[in-house]
Amino acid sequence: MTDASIGGAAAPRKKSSIHELDARTRKRNASEARFKAFGLGAILIGLFFLVTLAVSIVRSGLPAFTETVVDVEFTLSQAQFDEAESTLFKTAAYSDLFIADLRGTLEERGMQVAFDEAAIERLLGKVGGTLREFYRANPEQLGQPVAFQLPASSRVDGYFNGRVTRETLEDTRFLQGSDLDLVDALHEAGVIRQDFNWTFLTGADSGVDNPGGAGIGASVVGSFFMMLVVLVLALPIGVAASIYLEEFAPQNKFTDLIEVNISNLAAVPSIVFGILGLAVFIQFMHLPQSAPLVGGLVLTLMTLPTIIISTRAALKAVPPSIRDAALGVGASKMQAVFHHVLPLAMPGILTGTIIGLAQALGETAPLLLIGMVGFVARGYPEGFLGGFTEPNSAMPAQIYTWAARADASFYEKAWGGIIVLLVFLLLMNVIAIILRRKFERRW
Amino acid sequence: MDANFAKENEPMYDAPLGKNDVDAKDTKIAAKDVQVYYGDTHAIKDVSVDLLDKTVTAFIGPSGCGKSTFLRCLNRMNDTIDICRVEGLIELDGEDIYDKRVDPVQLRAKVGMVFQKPNPFPKSIYDNVAYGPKIHGLAKNKAELDEIVEKALRRGAIWDEVKDRLDAPGTGLSGGQQQRLCIARAVATEPEVLLMDEPCSALDPIATAQVEELIDELRASYSVVIVTHSMQQAARVSQKTAFFHLGNLVEYGETSQIFTNPVDPRTESYITGRIG
Amino acid sequence: MPLLWLFLIVLAIAAVGFVLGRARALASAGGDVRNLHSLPSYYGNNVAIKTVVPAILVMLIWLIVQPMIVNSTISGMIPESSVAENSSLGLVMSEVRRTAEGLDNAVANGDMTEEFARDARADFTDVTQRLKDAGQIVTSDVTQPILRAAQSYRIMNATGNLIMSGIVLALALSGLFWGLRDSHAAFRARNTVEAAVRALLIGAASIAILTTIGIILSLVFNTVEFFRLYPATDFFFGTSWAPSFSGRGGSSDLGVLPLLWGTFYISIVALVVAVPIGLFAAVYLSEYATPRVRAVAKPMLEVLAGIPTIVYGLFALLTVGPLLLGIFGDDGLGWMQAGTAVMTAGLVMGIMLIPFVSSLSDDIINAVPQAMRDGSYGLGATQSETIKQVILPAALPGIVGAILLAASRAIGETMIVVLGAGAAAKLSLNPFEAMTTVTAKIVSQLTGDADFSSPEALVAFALGMTLFVLTLGLNVLALYIVRKYREQYE
Structure with missing residues (x-):
C-alpha cells in the first residue's frame, strides 16, 4: 500500500497545554458567543413583536368595550307633557325641559358652566326625541322620577379614552373645545360616567355615521352559522376522506392524484378560494350573496386539507395491533375501522377539527369576494334557516369593514372586534389543548 | 505476545512501525476513580486506568457495560448530553481535562474521535478532511491545506481511491471508504490520541480488514483507543485490553495475557462466551 | 322551501325503509339473528341506502343541469335587438332572472295571482306597473321581451321542478322496493352496505380533486373571457395599471407588471425580515435552548x-404605518408620504412569517442526524461552527424549501396588503412608497360595482390565475426539494 508511505512519521506537533486557552480558541469562543446571542436575539425579537401586537390590540381595543353614559333623573309632569305635545317643535320642547333640568342638577351641586342646546346635541345627540319617544310609549311614568341613561357621542368616549384631547381637538360640528368644559363639569358632578358597552357585544353594525352604536353581535352570529356549515360539512367529509386514504386506498395513480391535490390545496392562497366561491357558488349556482351558507361552503373547502392532514395523523397514531386484533376476531375491515380505530382516533380528530375551525373563523380574504364586506349587517337573521341564507357579515369581515371606514372612531371598534375574535380563537384553542391533554394516549 | 503482532510481519508496509516496545512508552491518559452518572443511573463505577502513548488499547465487554461511555469521557463528548455527569480525575499528559480552564473544543483537537457509523459530512471529500484543519486554523494558505488534506487521506489509506474525485460528495463513498475518510478527517487535525467507538461494526469483513490494518499503522503516531464488540478484533489490533463489565473495569493488561490467561473469572467467562 | 321538503320526504321514506328492511330480514330468519348473514341493522341500512342514494343523486344532477337548459333556451328567446349596444347577453339574462324573481315574490305576497303572472297575453304595462307597486322591480327598464322571457323562465322552472320531484320520489320508492326484495336471510347485506360506504369514502376523498378542478375551471373560463375582451399581451407586458371606473370603456390599462412588482417587492421585504429572524430562532431553539x-x-x-x-x-x-411615518415621514427623514407603504406591509408580513420559517426550519434542522453533530464536535468544532459549517449546509435544501413555502405564503397573502400596502400600482424602487399587489387588486376589482362581464372585473380572474400558477409552482418546487431532502436521511 503506497498510501502508508508518508504516514510513517508523525508531523512535529507543537506542545501546548490544554489548561491555557490559545488565542485562536478565544477568538472562536467569542464568535460562538456572538452567534448564540444572535439566536437569542432572534427569539427575543419574535417575542417582542408578539408583545407589541398584544399591547396594541389591548390598548386600542379595550375602549370599544366601554361607553360613556349620562345618568339623569328626570321628572315630567302631565301638564308639561301636554304642553310639549301641543307645541310645533315637539322634540325641541322636550330638549328645553331636559336642559332646564340638567342645569338645575348642576347648580344644585355648585357647578357653574354655560352651555346651550347645540352643545347638548353635540354631546348626547337628540335628547328631546329620546324623551318624547319614552313618554309617548310609557305615559304611566308621567309625574314620576325616571332614571335615564343617555349614551354620549363617540367623541366624548374618545375624550375619556384619551383618543381626543384638548390639544388635538379642532372645533367641528361634532365637538367643540367648550363642550369639554361641560363634560368635565358633568364628570365632576358624577352625572357622566363610563359604563360597560353591552351594545358593542350584542348590537349590529350601525351606519357609517354612527360609530357609537356599532356592535359586533350580528356578525358573531354570522360567523357562528358559517362555522356550523364548516363543522357539519368539513368534519364528516374530512374524516371520510382520511379514512379512505389512510385505511383503504390502494397504491395507485388515483390515490396519488388525491394526495397531490390535498397537499397543494393546503397551500393555495385563501383569496383563490374566494374566487372559486364567487364563480361556482354565486355566479354558477346562484346562491345568495353575503350569505353565511356560501361563506361556510368556501371555508369548508379551504379547511378540508387541514382537517384531512390532522385526521390522517390521528389515524396513523393508532397502532396496527388494534386493527389486527379486530380483524382477528372476524370483524370486516370496515368494522375494524369504524368500531375500533375511529373511536380511538377521535380526540385527535376533534383537536385537529377545532384548530381548522379556528383557522377558518379568522379567515377574511375569501369573504371579501363573496360579498360579506359591502353588506352592512344591521340586524340579526330571522330564524334558524334564515341564519344560513340571509345576508350577514362575519367577525373578520365586520372588522375589515370598520377598518376601511373613513371615521377614525370605527378603528376603535375594529380593535375591539379583534379582541372578541381573539377571545373566540383562544377559547377554541384552549378546548383543543384540553381535549388533547385529557385524551392523549401513549401506545 | 508475538502472536498478537502477527500482522506486523506481513510485507505490506514498512517494518519500523512494529518496533515499538510497550514497556518504554509513556502514559498518555490517566484516569483515576472515574464515575459517570446518566441522571440517576451510575454508568461508570470507580474506573482507573492508564492509557499509553503509541499503543492501541482495546475496550471490550458486553453491551451496556459502559465502555463507550468511558471512551466518550476521554474527549468530553459527554458534555453534549445534558443529563450526563462525570466525577473523578482524567489527565491528558498530566493535565486534568475536566478542569474549569479547559475548553472542550481545544481538548477535542488533541483527542480525536471516530464513530461507530461512518458519518461523513454532506460535503465533498476534500471539504470533509479540510474541515478540522480549517476550524483549528492549521493551514496558512490553500497550498498548505491541500498538503494537509493529502497527507491525512494518505494516512487514512484512502488517497489512491479518492485522489481523482476530491470534489465528489463524501456520502457517495462505500461504507468502508467512508469510515476511512472519517479516520482521515480525524487525523487531519493532528490529534495526539485517537478514540474509536466500534469503528468497524457497520462495515463488511473486507472493509473491516482495511480499517484494522490502518489502525495498526496509526499506532506509530498516536495513542489509539478502540471500543470493540469483537474479541477477535481486539486480539488482532490491540496491545493492551481493558475488560468492562456492568460499569466496572474488571481487568486491564496486555492483550495476550487477557486473552490467554485472564485473572478475573468474569473476564474468562466473557472471553469463553459465557456472558456477553 | 319545496326542495327541502322533497329532501326530507326522501329521508322519511328511507327511515321507513330501514325499519321495514330490518323487520323483513328478521322475519325471514324466523326471528333468530343467528340465521342472518349480517347483523339486522345492515339490512335496514341496505334498504335506506338504495332509497336515498339514487334519488338524491338524480336530484343533484337535475339541480345542476336544469338551470343550464333553461338558461340556454331562454337566451335563445331573447332577440338580438334587445341586447343593447354596450350591454351583454349575461346582463340581459340577469335582468330576466330578477324579473322572474320579482314575479315570484309578487305572487307570494299576494300582489298578483299565479294565473296573472303566467298569462303571456297580459298587458305589458299593467304587469310592470303591478310589479312596481309591489316593490319588486328595482330597475325601470323592463322591456317586453325581457318580461316574456321572465314568464317563460318561471314556467320552465316550475315544470322542471315538478318533473324532478316526481322522478326523485319514484326513484326513492323503487329503491325502497328493490331493497326490501333483497331483505332475506341469505342476502349479504353487510357486503353491500360496506361497498356503499366505501364508495362514499372515495367520494369524500375525491372532493379534493373536485375543488382543484373547480378552482381551475372558474379561473380558466373567466380568464379566457377576459382575454377575449382584453389582449393578453397587454395584460402580461403592460407596465401601467389604470382601470377606468366607468365600468366598461375601452380606456382601461390592465397591465399586470406593476402588480407583480409590488407583490414581489413586498414579499422580498417580508422575507428579509422573516428569514434571518426565523432561521436564527430555529437554530437557537433546536441547538441551544434548554428544554424549558x-x-x-x-x-x-x-x-x-x-x-x-x-x-x-x-x-x-x-x-x-403611523409608527414608520413618524420615523421616515415628513416629520422625520422625509422619505415616506403615507402610512401605507411597501415597508409597512412587508414588515408586518415578515412578522407573520417568522413562525412559519422557524418551525419549518426547526423540523428540518432536527432531521439532521445526531451523527453529523457528533462528527463535528469530535473534531473539536464549537457549536456555532458545527451549525454554520455542517448542520446548515446539510439542512440547506430543506431550508430553501421552507423559504419557498414562505414566499408562496407572502405572495398569496391578502389582508395585510389590502390594508397596509396602499392602492396605487407603481413601478418604483422606493420601499416607502405605497404599492399594490395582485391579491389586493383581485379584491378591489371584484368588490367594486363593476359588473362581472366587464374587463375590469374579469381581470381579477386573470390575476387569480397568475397568482394560482405562481404559488402552485413555488409549492410544487418547495415540496419537491423538501421531499428530496427527507429521502436523503431516511
Whole structure:
C-alpha cells in the first residue's frame, strides 16, 4: 500500500497545554458567543413583536368595550307633557325641559358652566326625541322620577379614552373645545360616567355615521352559522376522506392524484378560494350573496386539507395491533375501522377539527369576494334557516369593514372586534389543548 | 505476545512501525476513580486506568457495560448530553481535562474521535478532511491545506481511491471508504490520541480488514483507543485490553495475557462466551 | 322551501325503509339473528341506502343541469335587438332572472295571482306597473321581451321542478322496493352496505380533486373571457395599471407588471425580515435552548402564526404605518408620504412569517442526524461552527424549501396588503412608497360595482390565475426539494 508511505512519521506537533486557552480558541469562543446571542436575539425579537401586537390590540381595543353614559333623573309632569305635545317643535320642547333640568342638577351641586342646546346635541345627540319617544310609549311614568341613561357621542368616549384631547381637538360640528368644559363639569358632578358597552357585544353594525352604536353581535352570529356549515360539512367529509386514504386506498395513480391535490390545496392562497366561491357558488349556482351558507361552503373547502392532514395523523397514531386484533376476531375491515380505530382516533380528530375551525373563523380574504364586506349587517337573521341564507357579515369581515371606514372612531371598534375574535380563537384553542391533554394516549 | 503482532510481519508496509516496545512508552491518559452518572443511573463505577502513548488499547465487554461511555469521557463528548455527569480525575499528559480552564473544543483537537457509523459530512471529500484543519486554523494558505488534506487521506489509506474525485460528495463513498475518510478527517487535525467507538461494526469483513490494518499503522503516531464488540478484533489490533463489565473495569493488561490467561473469572467467562 | 321538503320526504321514506328492511330480514330468519348473514341493522341500512342514494343523486344532477337548459333556451328567446349596444347577453339574462324573481315574490305576497303572472297575453304595462307597486322591480327598464322571457323562465322552472320531484320520489320508492326484495336471510347485506360506504369514502376523498378542478375551471373560463375582451399581451407586458371606473370603456390599462412588482417587492421585504429572524430562532431553539426555554418560546412564537391575517392587516394600518411615518415621514427623514407603504406591509408580513420559517426550519434542522453533530464536535468544532459549517449546509435544501413555502405564503397573502400596502400600482424602487399587489387588486376589482362581464372585473380572474400558477409552482418546487431532502436521511 503506497498510501502508508508518508504516514510513517508523525508531523512535529507543537506542545501546548490544554489548561491555557490559545488565542485562536478565544477568538472562536467569542464568535460562538456572538452567534448564540444572535439566536437569542432572534427569539427575543419574535417575542417582542408578539408583545407589541398584544399591547396594541389591548390598548386600542379595550375602549370599544366601554361607553360613556349620562345618568339623569328626570321628572315630567302631565301638564308639561301636554304642553310639549301641543307645541310645533315637539322634540325641541322636550330638549328645553331636559336642559332646564340638567342645569338645575348642576347648580344644585355648585357647578357653574354655560352651555346651550347645540352643545347638548353635540354631546348626547337628540335628547328631546329620546324623551318624547319614552313618554309617548310609557305615559304611566308621567309625574314620576325616571332614571335615564343617555349614551354620549363617540367623541366624548374618545375624550375619556384619551383618543381626543384638548390639544388635538379642532372645533367641528361634532365637538367643540367648550363642550369639554361641560363634560368635565358633568364628570365632576358624577352625572357622566363610563359604563360597560353591552351594545358593542350584542348590537349590529350601525351606519357609517354612527360609530357609537356599532356592535359586533350580528356578525358573531354570522360567523357562528358559517362555522356550523364548516363543522357539519368539513368534519364528516374530512374524516371520510382520511379514512379512505389512510385505511383503504390502494397504491395507485388515483390515490396519488388525491394526495397531490390535498397537499397543494393546503397551500393555495385563501383569496383563490374566494374566487372559486364567487364563480361556482354565486355566479354558477346562484346562491345568495353575503350569505353565511356560501361563506361556510368556501371555508369548508379551504379547511378540508387541514382537517384531512390532522385526521390522517390521528389515524396513523393508532397502532396496527388494534386493527389486527379486530380483524382477528372476524370483524370486516370496515368494522375494524369504524368500531375500533375511529373511536380511538377521535380526540385527535376533534383537536385537529377545532384548530381548522379556528383557522377558518379568522379567515377574511375569501369573504371579501363573496360579498360579506359591502353588506352592512344591521340586524340579526330571522330564524334558524334564515341564519344560513340571509345576508350577514362575519367577525373578520365586520372588522375589515370598520377598518376601511373613513371615521377614525370605527378603528376603535375594529380593535375591539379583534379582541372578541381573539377571545373566540383562544377559547377554541384552549378546548383543543384540553381535549388533547385529557385524551392523549401513549401506545 | 508475538502472536498478537502477527500482522506486523506481513510485507505490506514498512517494518519500523512494529518496533515499538510497550514497556518504554509513556502514559498518555490517566484516569483515576472515574464515575459517570446518566441522571440517576451510575454508568461508570470507580474506573482507573492508564492509557499509553503509541499503543492501541482495546475496550471490550458486553453491551451496556459502559465502555463507550468511558471512551466518550476521554474527549468530553459527554458534555453534549445534558443529563450526563462525570466525577473523578482524567489527565491528558498530566493535565486534568475536566478542569474549569479547559475548553472542550481545544481538548477535542488533541483527542480525536471516530464513530461507530461512518458519518461523513454532506460535503465533498476534500471539504470533509479540510474541515478540522480549517476550524483549528492549521493551514496558512490553500497550498498548505491541500498538503494537509493529502497527507491525512494518505494516512487514512484512502488517497489512491479518492485522489481523482476530491470534489465528489463524501456520502457517495462505500461504507468502508467512508469510515476511512472519517479516520482521515480525524487525523487531519493532528490529534495526539485517537478514540474509536466500534469503528468497524457497520462495515463488511473486507472493509473491516482495511480499517484494522490502518489502525495498526496509526499506532506509530498516536495513542489509539478502540471500543470493540469483537474479541477477535481486539486480539488482532490491540496491545493492551481493558475488560468492562456492568460499569466496572474488571481487568486491564496486555492483550495476550487477557486473552490467554485472564485473572478475573468474569473476564474468562466473557472471553469463553459465557456472558456477553 | 319545496326542495327541502322533497329532501326530507326522501329521508322519511328511507327511515321507513330501514325499519321495514330490518323487520323483513328478521322475519325471514324466523326471528333468530343467528340465521342472518349480517347483523339486522345492515339490512335496514341496505334498504335506506338504495332509497336515498339514487334519488338524491338524480336530484343533484337535475339541480345542476336544469338551470343550464333553461338558461340556454331562454337566451335563445331573447332577440338580438334587445341586447343593447354596450350591454351583454349575461346582463340581459340577469335582468330576466330578477324579473322572474320579482314575479315570484309578487305572487307570494299576494300582489298578483299565479294565473296573472303566467298569462303571456297580459298587458305589458299593467304587469310592470303591478310589479312596481309591489316593490319588486328595482330597475325601470323592463322591456317586453325581457318580461316574456321572465314568464317563460318561471314556467320552465316550475315544470322542471315538478318533473324532478316526481322522478326523485319514484326513484326513492323503487329503491325502497328493490331493497326490501333483497331483505332475506341469505342476502349479504353487510357486503353491500360496506361497498356503499366505501364508495362514499372515495367520494369524500375525491372532493379534493373536485375543488382543484373547480378552482381551475372558474379561473380558466373567466380568464379566457377576459382575454377575449382584453389582449393578453397587454395584460402580461403592460407596465401601467389604470382601470377606468366607468365600468366598461375601452380606456382601461390592465397591465399586470406593476402588480407583480409590488407583490414581489413586498414579499422580498417580508422575507428579509422573516428569514434571518426565523432561521436564527430555529437554530437557537433546536441547538441551544434548554428544554424549558424551548417549551415556552416555541409555542409563544407559534402564536404569531395562529393570529388571523386581518389582525396583522389592522396592525399594519393603524400601528406600524403611523409608527414608520413618524420615523421616515415628513416629520422625520422625509422619505415616506403615507402610512401605507411597501415597508409597512412587508414588515408586518415578515412578522407573520417568522413562525412559519422557524418551525419549518426547526423540523428540518432536527432531521439532521445526531451523527453529523457528533462528527463535528469530535473534531473539536464549537457549536456555532458545527451549525454554520455542517448542520446548515446539510439542512440547506430543506431550508430553501421552507423559504419557498414562505414566499408562496407572502405572495398569496391578502389582508395585510389590502390594508397596509396602499392602492396605487407603481413601478418604483422606493420601499416607502405605497404599492399594490395582485391579491389586493383581485379584491378591489371584484368588490367594486363593476359588473362581472366587464374587463375590469374579469381581470381579477386573470390575476387569480397568475397568482394560482405562481404559488402552485413555488409549492410544487418547495415540496419537491423538501421531499428530496427527507429521502436523503431516511
